[in-house]
Amino acid sequence: MKTAQNVGIVGYGSYIPCYRIPARVIAQVWGNPGGVPIKEKAVAGPDEDTMTIGLEASRNALIRANIDPQKIGAVWVGSESHPYAVKPTSTIIAEAIGATPATTAADWQFACKAGSETVQAAIGFVGSGMVPYALGVGADTAQGRPGDALEYTAASGGAAYIIGSAEESLATVEASFSYVTDTPDFWRRPTTHYPSHGQRFTGEPAYFTHVLAAAEILMSELDYKAHDFAHVVLHQPNAKFPERAATTLGFEKSQWETGLLSPMVGNTYAGASLLGLTAILDIAKPGERVLCVSFGSGAGSDAFALQMTERISERQTVAPTTQAYINRRVEIDYATYTRYRQKLQMH
Amino acid sequence: MSTQIARHWRLNSQRYQLVGEVCPNCSGKIFPPRDVCPHCADKERQPDYQFSGKGEVYSHSTVYKVPEGYEEAAPYTVALVKLDEGPLVTAQLTDVANEAVNIGMPVEMVTRKLKTQGDEGLIVYGYKFRPQMVAS
Ligand SMILES: [Zn+2]
Numbered sequence: 001m002k003t004a005q006n007v008g009i010v011g012y013g014s015y016i017p018c019y020r021i022p023a024r025v026i027a028q029v030w031g032n033p034g035g036v037p038i039k040e041k042a043v044a045g046p047d048e049d050t051m052t053i054g055l056e057a058s059r060n061a062l063i064r065a066n067i068d069p070q071k072i073g074a075v076w077v078g079s080e081s082h083p084y085a086v087k088p089t090s091t092i093i094a095e096a097i098g099a100t101p102a103t104t105a106a107d108w109q110f111a112c113k114a115g116s117e118t119v120q121a122a123i124g125f126v127g128s129g130m131v132p133y134a135l136g137v138g139a140d141t142a143q144g145r146p147g148d149a150l151e152y153t154a155a156s157g158g159a160a161y162i163i164g165s166a167e168e169s170l171a172t173v174e175a176s177f178s179y180v181t182d183t184p185d186f187w188r189r190p191t192t193h194y195p196s197h198g199q200r201f202t203g204e205p206a207y208f209t210h211v212l213a214a215a216e217i218l219m220s221e222l223d224y225k226a227h228d229f230a231h232v233v234l235h236q237p238n239a240k241f242p243e244r245a246a247t248t249l250g251f252e253k254s255q256w257e258t259g260l261l262s263p264m265v266g267n268t269y270a271g272a273s274l275l276g277l278t279a280i281l282d283i284a285k286p287g288e289r290v291l292c293v294s295f296g297s298g299a300g301s302d303a304f305a306l307q308m309t310e311r312i313s314e315r316q317t318v319a320p321t322t323q324a325y326i327n328r329r330v331e332i333d334y335a336t337y338t339r340y341r342q343k344l345q346m347h
Numbered sequence: 348m349s350t351q352i353a354r355h356w357r358l359n360s361q362r363y364q365l366v367g368e369v370c371p372n373c374s375g376k377i378f379p380p381r382d383v384c385p386h387c388a389d390k391e392r393q394p395d396y397q398f399s400g401k402g403e404v405y406s407h408s409t410v411y412k413v414p415e416g417y418e419e420a421a422p423y424t425v426a427l428v429k430l431d432e433g434p435l436v437t438a439q440l441t442d443v444a445n446e447a448v449n450i451g452m453p454v455e456m457v458t459r460k461l462k463t464q465g466d467e468g469l470i471v472y473g474y475k476f477r478p479q480m481v482a483s
Pocket of ligand 1: 370371372373374375384385386387388389
């Protein structure tokens with residue numbers, strides 16, 4: 001998919017809470033002698049939620065964009081952990097960054113693809129000429145049922161992107177693509193606290209089918225091969241899935257290691273691929289191409305082909321880098337983790 | 348209840364963005380906004396002023412017995428923060444162990460949950476301060 005007018009990323013920002021719980025600590029609690037899927041995950045503090053995470057990422061994006069927030073014509077927030085069931089996260093963020101009242105705002109949901117979907121829509125909204133800038137946010141405070149496999153990885157964090165004209169961009173959008181099907185791999189009903197997953201649906205028919213199809217179709221539309229990209233970032237529910245998918249697509253470790261953050265921060269759900277992309281943008285050089293592919297259960301993938309402009313270098317360090325948030329690390333024990341995440345319900 | 352909702356709404360720009368005022372007479376920066384300039388007693392209407400959010404801990408104390416609605420964060424440290432632009436602001440500190448707080452510690456404003464009005468009420472967001480992060 002391409003827009004009528006060329007667009008790109010004019011500002012980006014990330015946020016990762018400072019608390020970390022190592023996966024081995026969770027394994028000890030449940031007496032799991034086997035291997036763990038990641039080293040540690042980021043845990044939101046007791047005063048943090050998807051709004052506060054999305055807001056700090058948005059403020060960083062606004063610093064890098066250096067634009068008047070009144071010109072932001074859309075504030076869209078994708079998450080599966082919006083603080084309210086009814087009352088948008090997006091209006092709070094819009095007000096706090098000074099984008100209200102002449103703007104659209106909405107909360108989006110599509111499991112882990114909710115964030116990239118806002119970016120896909122923002123590309124269209126700006127590319128059609130309706131608004132000069134649109135803000136897309138992916139953030140989550142993901143929770144796994146105590147003792148469930150997801151408890152090792154379900155993490156907190158987020159990223160924000162301001163889409164604007166290609167002329168002002170740090171990275172232009174060359175093209176994008178979305179690929180969705182009805183696949184019952186993971187779900188949560190409104191009145192339950194923790195998600196359920198269909199064990200045999202999570203890998204092959206869900207993650208790999210959608211990520212690989214979205215990436216392959218976008219690459220073939222642009223007539224690019226893996227070696228045309230300096231970096232690739234895929235949705236990262238663990239370390240294994242994105243490594244295997246990237247290898248299948250013909251990428252090498254040197255292309256995916258910068259954007260693969262799940263070993264250090266866990267799976268930030270709607271934040272995951274977008275957060276990995278911020279770590280790449282923090283170090284990317286003018287002219288380099290990046291492929292970003294999300295995945296959301298239910299299921300679908302959004303794929304984006306980006307190319308860095310000359311402007312990227314001067315904006316990388318004007319706001320905290322993603323590595324700075326990864327380095328800001330306070331280890332907590334399981335008791336503190338339980339208290340912070342109010343993990344008392346077992347259903 | 349409805350007057351409370353209205354009050355939260357009016358306080359939004361103060362709470363979310365640390366918007367204060369600048370005195371047209373003495374150029375003193377004012378937070379929170381008030382009718383009379385605390386620096387020169389001028390009574391003219393003061394224009395809005397966006398604070399940088401940076402400052403340092405001027406004094407602090409840890410609160411163990413907390414008011415209703417603040418239980419999630421207890422015990423927490425409340426500080427008098429001297430903003431770079433001058434005014435002193437009272438606020439909770441966050442992302443820092445209570446025993447690690449010291450006078451002169453550089454801090455910066457973040458927006459966090461201040462309190463939750465039970466399971467069915469509103470979530471109140473506002474400013475707190477955390478140890479300053481360097482930009483990169
Ligand atoms: Zn004055």
